[in-house]
Amino acid sequence: xxxxxxxxxxxxxxxxxxxxxxxxxxxxxxxxxxxxxxxxxxxxxxxxxxxxxxxxxxxxxxxxxxxxxxxxxxxxxxxxxxxxxxxxxxxxxxxxxxxxxxxxxxxxxxxxxxxxxxxxxxxxxxxxxxxxxxxxxxxxxxxxxxxxxxxxxxxxxxxxxxxxxxxxxxxxxxxxxxxxxxxxxxxxxxxxxxxxxxxxxxxxxxxxxxxxxxxxxxxxxxxxxxxxxxxxxxxxxxxxxxxxxxxxxxxxxxxxxxxxxxxxxxxxxx
Amino acid sequence: xxxxxxxxxxxxxxxxxxxxxxxxxxxxxxxxxxxxxxxxxxxxxxxxxxxxxxxxxxxxxxxxxxxxxxxxxxxxxxxxxxxxxxxxxxxxxxxxxxxxxxxxxxxxxxxxxxxxxxxxxxxxxxxxxxxxxxxxxxxxxxxxxxxxxxxxxxxxxxxxxxxxxxxxxxxxxxxxxxxxxxxxxxxxxxxxxxxxxxxxxxxxxxxxxxxxxxxxxxxxxxxxxxxxxxxxxxxxxx
Numbered sequence: 001x002x003x004x005x006x007x008x009x010x011x012x013x014x015x016x017x018x019x020x021x022x023x024x025x026x027x028x029x030x031x032x033x034x035x036x037x038x039x040x041x042x043x044x045x046x047x048x049x050x051x052x053x054x055x056x057x058x059x060x061x062x063x064x065x066x067x068x069x070x071x072x073x074x075x076x077x078x079x080x081x082x083x084x085x086x087x088x089x090x091x092x093x094x095x096x097x098x099x100x101x102x103x104x105x106x107x108x109x110x111x112x113x114x115x116x117x118x119x120x121x122x123x124x125x126x127x128x129x130x131x132x133x134x135x136x137x138x139x140x141x142x143x144x145x146x147x148x149x150x151x152x153x154x155x156x157x158x159x160x161x162x163x164x165x166x167x168x169x170x171x172x173x174x175x176x177x178x179x180x181x182x183x184x185x186x187x188x189x190x191x192x193x194x195x196x197x198x199x200x201x202x203x204x205x206x207x208x209x210x211x212x213x214x215x216x217x218x219x220x221x222x223x224x225x226x227x228x229x230x231x232x233x234x235x236x237x238x239x240x241x242x243x244x245x246x247x248x249x250x251x252x253x254x255x256x257x258x259x260x261x262x263x264x265x266x267x268x269x270x
Numbered sequence: 271x272x273x274x275x276x277x278x279x280x281x282x283x284x285x286x287x288x289x290x291x292x293x294x295x296x297x298x299x300x301x302x303x304x305x306x307x308x309x310x311x312x313x314x315x316x317x318x319x320x321x322x323x324x325x326x327x328x329x330x331x332x333x334x335x336x337x338x339x340x341x342x343x344x345x346x347x348x349x350x351x352x353x354x355x356x357x358x359x360x361x362x363x364x365x366x367x368x369x370x371x372x373x374x375x376x377x378x379x380x381x382x383x384x385x386x387x388x389x390x391x392x393x394x395x396x397x398x399x400x401x402x403x404x405x406x407x408x409x410x411x412x413x414x415x416x417x418x419x420x421x422x423x424x425x426x427x428x429x430x431x432x433x434x435x436x437x438x439x440x441x442x443x444x445x446x447x448x449x450x451x452x453x454x455x456x457x458x459x460x461x462x463x464x465x466x467x468x469x470x471x472x473x474x475x476x477x478x479x480x481x482x483x484x485x486x487x488x489x490x491x492x493x494x495x496x497x498x499x500x501x502x503x504x505x506x507x508x
Contacts, residue, residue: 042320042351044355044356044401061351065358086397087324087326088308088323088397089307089324090307091308097362143305144307
């Protein structure tokens with residue numbers, strides 16, 4: 001990503017506002033922006049969802065393929081996660097091979113899902129050692145107003161729960177791990193940062209939580225640092241907020257219907 | 271052309287497999303200004319083909335050595351999302367998307383007043399969210415609205431649709447099945463006044479008379495799209 005030029009005055013104003021205990025959009029520090037989730041938006045995908053966190057928009061689609069299992073786990077299906085920060089989403093996002101931010105996003109989304117063991121990958125194996133179904137998660141940041149990490153995590157888990165595999169049935173998936181991202185500005189900790197808050201963040205922390213309140217993945221980023229107590233405080237809040245978001249995911253899935261329509265056959269080249 | 275065999279009849283008594291007549295376009299939906307961060311943006315649905323286009327600029331040209339002192343440079347990226355098609359598409363540009371980006375860029379070079387933007391770049395980013403044939407024409411139609419939404423000076427909007435040939439009959443706007451199993455595909459882009467062809471490609475077999483018919487259908491299709499594009503922009507700025 002190229003260098004973002006933010007006027008020093010704007011940065012100072014944002015920091016001063018946070019120091020006075022306020023956010024530019026009027027939220028409390030521990031409050032998320034409105035979460036909107038739509039399900040089954042992309043009919044060529046076996047499962048799909050779009051998540052808006054405020055104005056940040058991430059589209060996630062699940063494709064199922066067939067491939068060879070890894071030699072060290074011959075009877076386990078393969079999960080693969082990819083993410084792209086498309087130029088449409090932000091003037092700072094450049095076309096070209098994925099930069100480290102996009103790779104980090106893909107890997108954080110992947111970890112939250114993989115480590116919660118929510119997908120029963122063993123059930124996807126066709127012939128041990130030879131053939132298995134592959135689950136591809138593709139998260140596309142389409143509009144970036146900060147915290148695309150959480151929006152992608154919500155879109156991806158919703159899309160997975162919407163997935164129906166041809167000649168197999170619904171994707172065997174149990175849990176709904178949800179990511180919550182915090183930033184630290186001076187000594188203040190803010191949940192779900194919008195873009196102008198991200199610009200002044202000293203450090204970032206993403207915590208993925210599953211149903212039984214286990215933490216299943218974390219990622220610290222940014223050049224600042226966190227204390228142990230701060231991390232634990234964030235975990236507490238992440239557990240509370242993840243439960244609320246999970247309810248929204250469930251509502252969105254229920255609104256779409258329990259039996260999503262199977263993906264349509266390939267349209268091939270255009 | 272696809273040339274794939276199908277058991278589904280493509281044309282029965284002048285009706286196509288999705289119920290359309292031969293000169294009928296799929297339902298069109300256009301919305302301008304759908305993205306927050308882009309300078310201009312648009313969402314276009316043509317049946318089951320959906321695209322989001324964004325425009326940035328005029329902005330500083332990178333790399334600097336590629337800037338043109340007396341006019342602006344158009345840059346186009348065309349990308350199909352991995353989950354937009356039946357078999358997952360590997361992310362990243364391939365030969366097909368580069369070619370489409372090139373012909374799309376050249377189509378817009380015929381209407382964008384690049385002389386007004388010396389030393390600058392105008393970037394167009396086309397994302398195909400869902401594909402059911404005609405992705406380049408839907409992407410182009412969306413990009414045109416996004417350019418206008420960004421306030422880029424143009425002599426005209428560009429509208430784009432495809433004609434094709436199924437069961438030895440020329441039809442307007444192939445759907446995915448028709449594209450895969452049809453005999454010819456002719457994507458065309460026209461300026462709003464319907465006089466200038468800004469993009470034209472063709473694959474498959476057609477006689478000169480059929481090609482003429484294909485162009486006539488495309489002109490009427492583009493006119494319908496042009497109206498929807500103007501309506502979308504009016505709604506955006508009302």
